[in-house]
Amino acid sequence: MKNDHAKIFIIDDDEAIRRSLSLLLNSLGYTTETFPSAEEFLGSVDYREAGCILLDIFLEGKTGLELQEEIKSKFENLPIVYITGMGDIPMSVRALKKGAANFLQKPIDEIQLFDAVEEAVSLSHQIVSEQKEISRIRSLMSTLTPRENEVLSYLITGMLNKQIAAKLNITEHTVKLHRGRITEKLGVKSVAEIVRMAGIPDIRQS
Amino acid sequence: MTKTKIISFFFIFITLSSLSFGSTEQTPRNRNILILFSLVPTTPAYRVILDGIRSQLTSEFGYSCNVQIEYLETDRYPKGNYPKERFDLYNKKYKNIDLDLLICVGIDIVGTIKSYADRYLLDLPTISLDYDFSAYGFSTEISLNNQTAVIPLKVEAEKTINTALEIFPETKSIFIFCGVSNGDRLFHVVSEEAVKKIDSHKKVIFITDTSMMDALGIAHRLPENSIVIASSFTTDSKQVPYSNPESVRLISSAANAPVFSYTDTGFGEGSIGGYMIDFTKVGLLTGEIAVKLLNGVDPNSIKVTEKDYYEYLFDWRELERWHIAGSDLIPEESIILFKDFNPIHQYKWFIIGGLLFLILQTMLILNLIRLNRKQKLLTLQIIESENKYRELVREDRILRIGQLTASLSHELNQPLTAILSTAQAGIRFIDSNKANPELLKELFQHIAEDDKRTASILASIRGMLKVEKRDKEKVILNDLIEEVLAIYKSEAIIRRIRLKAILTADPVCILADRTQIQQVIMNLVLNAFQEMEKIQKKDKTLWITESVEDEHVTVSVKDQGRGIDASIKDTVFKPFVTSKKEGMGIGLALSHSIIHDHQGRIWAENLPEGGAEFSFRLKIIQDEG
Numbered sequence: 001m002k003n004d005h006a007k008i009f010i011i012d013d014d015e016a017i018r019r020s021l022s023l024l025l026n027s028l029g030y031t032t033e034t035f036p037s038a039e040e041f042l043g044s045v046d047y048r049e050a051g052c053i054l055l056d057i058f059l060e061g062k063t064g065l066e067l068q069e070e071i072k073s074k075f076e077n078l079p080i081v082y083i084t085g086m087g088d089i090p091m092s093v094r095a096l097k098k099g100a101a102n103f104l105q106k107p108i109d110e111i112q113l114f115d116a117v118e119e120a121v122s123l124s125h126q127i128v129s130e131q132k133e134i135s136r137i138r139s140l141m142s143t144l145t146p147r148e149n150e151v152l153s154y155l156i157t158g159m160l161n162k163q164i165a166a167k168l169n170i171t172e173h174t175v176k177l178h179r180g181r182i183t184e185k186l187g188v189k190s191v192a193e194i195v196r197m198a199g200i201p202d203i204r205q206s
Numbered sequence: 207m208t209k210t211k212i213i214s215f216f217f218i219f220i221t222l223s224s225l226s227f228g229s230t231e232q233t234p235r236n237r238n239i240l241i242l243f244s245l246v247p248t249t250p251a252y253r254v255i256l257d258g259i260r261s262q263l264t265s266e267f268g269y270s271c272n273v274q275i276e277y278l279e280t281d282r283y284p285k286g287n288y289p290k291e292r293f294d295l296y297n298k299k300y301k302n303i304d305l306d307l308l309i310c311v312g313i314d315i316v317g318t319i320k321s322y323a324d325r326y327l328l329d330l331p332t333i334s335l336d337y338d339f340s341a342y343g344f345s346t347e348i349s350l351n352n353q354t355a356v357i358p359l360k361v362e363a364e365k366t367i368n369t370a371l372e373i374f375p376e377t378k379s380i381f382i383f384c385g386v387s388n389g390d391r392l393f394h395v396v397s398e399e400a401v402k403k404i405d406s407h408k409k410v411i412f413i414t415d416t417s418m419m420d421a422l423g424i425a426h427r428l429p430e431n432s433i434v435i436a437s438s439f440t441t442d443s444k445q446v447p448y449s450n451p452e453s454v455r456l457i458s459s460a461a462n463a464p465v466f467s468y469t470d471t472g473f474g475e476g477s478i479g480g481y482m483i484d485f486t487k488v489g490l491l492t493g494e495i496a497v498k499l500l501n502g503v504d505p506n507s508i509k510v511t512e513k514d515y516y517e518y519l520f521d522w523r524e525l526e527r528w529h530i531a532g533s534d535l536i537p538e539e540s541i542i543l544f545k546d547f548n549p550i551h552q553y554k555w556f557i558i559g560g561l562l563f564l565i566l567q568t569m570l571i572l573n574l575i576r577l578n579r580k581q582k583l584l585t586l587q588i589i590e591s592e593n594k595y596r597e598l599v600r601e602d603r604i605l606r607i608g609q610l611t612a613s614l615s616h617e618l619n620q621p622l623t624a625i626l627s628t629a630q631a632g633i634r635f636i637d638s639n640k641a642n643p644e645l646l647k648e649l650f651q652h653i654a655e656d657d658k659r660t661a662s663i664l665a666s667i668r669g670m671l672k673v674e675k676r677d678k679e680k681v682i683l684n685d686l687i688e689e690v691l692a693i694y695k696s697e698a699i700i701r702r703i704r705l706k707a708i709l710t711a712d713p714v715c716i717l718a719d720r721t722q723i724q725q726v727i728m729n730l731v732l733n734a735f736q737e738m739e740k741i742q743k744k745d746k747t748l749w750i751t752e753s754v755e756d757e758h759v760t761v762s763v764k765d766q767g768r769g770i771d772a773s774i775k776d777t778v779f780k781p782f783v784t785s786k787k788e789g790m791g792i793g794l795a796l797s798h799s800i801i802h803d804h805q806g807r808i809w810a811e812n813l814p815e816g817g818a819e820f821s822f823r824l825k826i827i828q829d830e831g
Contacts, residue, residue: 016624016656023649024627027634058699085616085696107623110630 244312258489616696737767
């Protein structure tokens with residue numbers, strides 16, 4: 001089961017809610033971890049795998065909404081599903097606008113819960129795999145020499161070998177050698193593939 | 207035995223006979239009285255004299271008095287053998303009547319009796335009401351015998367004339383009208399004597415020896431500032447008889463000047479009045495003396511003075527006619543008769559007073575009616591505003607219930623969500639064959655626990671929502687506060703307000719209607735919420751503190767709002783005073799009346815660090831449990 005790899009973090013100040021949601025998700029095969037406040041969660045968790053956060057929109061101290069930014073920046077991999085009481089529709093809308101994955105209204109319907117969690121978790125899987133890919137590419141990129149990096153930056157703009165050689169004031173043959181080493185190091189077969197990898201955000205900052 | 211019988215009979219006889227003698231002596235004897243008048247029965251004075259005598263005799267002797275009355279009528283038959291013939295009749299008539307008293311009335315009556323009466327009449331105890339003209343040089347006999355009580359009638363001409371001149375000081379001429387009969391001549395002489403003593407500047411004219419017609423003609427054309435003295439005019443020069451009242455009436459109706467007279471016989475017939483014999487008094491006095499004489503009092507011991515029966519008498523109508531009614535010149539002791547019954551005049555002040563009273567009373571009544579109407583209107587207004595107030599209290603309550611319901615649904619949602627989720631988890635576990643008895647037991651325990659929590663929330667809310675007023679009971683204030691806080695927990699979170707409670711370690715008991723006190727706490731908390739809603743601030747905190755001082759507990763709700771506006775600071779506990787958009791502004795007023803009803807105190811103050819603090823103070827009761 002794919003659920004085995006996902007962990008659900010439940011943040012609610014009500015012990016009964018934490019406990020019951022935890023049990024319900026357990027019954028579906030999810031691993032759960034509960035926290036009475038967002039501060040505790042932020043202070044003790046460092047989790048980079050797939051999963052999601054069930055966050056009560058009203059928390060004593062900082063509200064869920066206030067915590068959203070903080071959680072999002074720290075745990076990009078964990079989409080937030082809000083739990084709201086009745087009549088908190090304006091709040092929920094604001095939460096969604098700010099980028100919440102979903103929201104659930106108490107008393108929580110199990111189907112909706114599972115759908116929301118499943119959706120969030122699959123989103124999480126996607127994010128996690130993307131992040132893994134990015135870090136893989138990033139580590140490959142880090143093996144390139146400065147000259148190879150220079151050649152790469154011209155390559156992805158679609159320049160021909162001759163043009164690059166002119167730009168770098170080197171021979172066309174030298175450009176070909178660099179290009180061969182780049183494809184070898186990045187483990188790709190074509191320049192098109194290199195262009196796709198370089199297109200991933202933040203990839204070329206390092 | 208026979209001896210004693212005889213003796214006893216003898217005693218009975220003696221006793222009886224003595225009794226019968228006694229009773230004979232005490233039987234009242236009829237008294238016979240003869241009253242002899244000299245003039246005709248119609249003479250006005252006689253009627254009143256007779257009435258006076260009769261009333262006195264009747265009140266003393268009842269009806270055991272026979273009063274015989276004879277009128278000599280010497281005025282009507284002055285000539286010939288008339289008086290003698292009359293007395294011949296009387297002498298015969300009363301010979302066999304055992305007379306006890308003789309009362310004789312009139313001018314020269316004593317002389318006439320002496321001339322014609324038989325011995326037995328002459329020897330009777332007598333009361334004489336004859337005129338005494340001795341002051342004017344006439345030696346008239348007024349005492350019949352040595353058993354005569356004398357009431358000396360006098361003609362006080364001088365006093366009458368003087369009074370007339372005092373009342374009319376401008377008088378220049380005095381006209382004295384006299385008839386020609388013996389009596390008239392006596393009055394003439396009396397008048398002549400009287401005028402000798404007055405101011406010589408006044409002209410005195412005697413109208414005498416004239417026919418009545420001539421006399422009236424003269425009276426009709428008197429010069430200005432004249433007065434008339436109608437002395438006595440019983441016979442005119444043509445020997446036509448006139449009774450005194452008639453002549454006075456004729457003269458005064460003709461006269462163009464005020465008319466005075468000497469006796470009250472003409473009084474009431476046109477004469478103004480004068481110093482006159484009051485014949486009513488004379489009658490009563492005569493009757494009084496008659497009673498005394500009949501009871502054996504010595505006639506000579508009786509002394510009568512002029513003052514007993516003379517009066518200044520005036521006729522109101524005549525005084526009015528001559529415009530001297532109420533004048534200071536009329537002697538103070540005067541009796542004024544025939545006063546017009548002019549109610550407006552006579553009861554002027556009574557009427558004015560009465561009218562004034564009536565007006566005042568009417569005003570008072572109108573005012574009372576107005577006040578009553580006003581009162582009714584006010585009462586209606588009070589009832590109306592009371593109804594309105596009650597209506598508003600109800601509306602406010604509904605509003606509060608609405609807010610409470612929102613809080614309540616939040617609170618109930620928690621355990622309900624937990625129950626639902628736990629149950630669904632159980633089903634899933636069973637479906638996936640992961641259910642073991644231990645796990646299921648745990649799940650059911652959770653469900654039961656959460657259900658109990660639901661029940662307790664409902665229980666506390668039920669108390670808060672109760673509408674009817676309940677009896678005060680011993681309640682733990684701490685519990686009440688905690689229940690309210692539980693209800694408002696979610697509300698506080700929604701409003702991003704931290705609820706901080708500092709309650710006493712030991713529970714504090716008070717005697718209270720728990721619903722009402724909770725309502726006060728709820729009002730204060732909600733009020734604080736609403737106050738803090740208005741400000742933009744992170745970390746808003748609402749403090750509820752409970753503190754004990756001697757026998758009292760104080761609960762304070764402190765907010766971090768802008769404080770109570772100065773404009774409503776003094777009236778914040780009055781109804782409809784509010785700075786809020788929501789609510790009626792009666793929450794605090796209601797709280798005030800509730801705390802007041804609990805003999806407590808509620809107050810509000812602004813805090814130096816900002817915000818307001820609302821507190822109430824109640825008496826603690828000892829917890830015996």
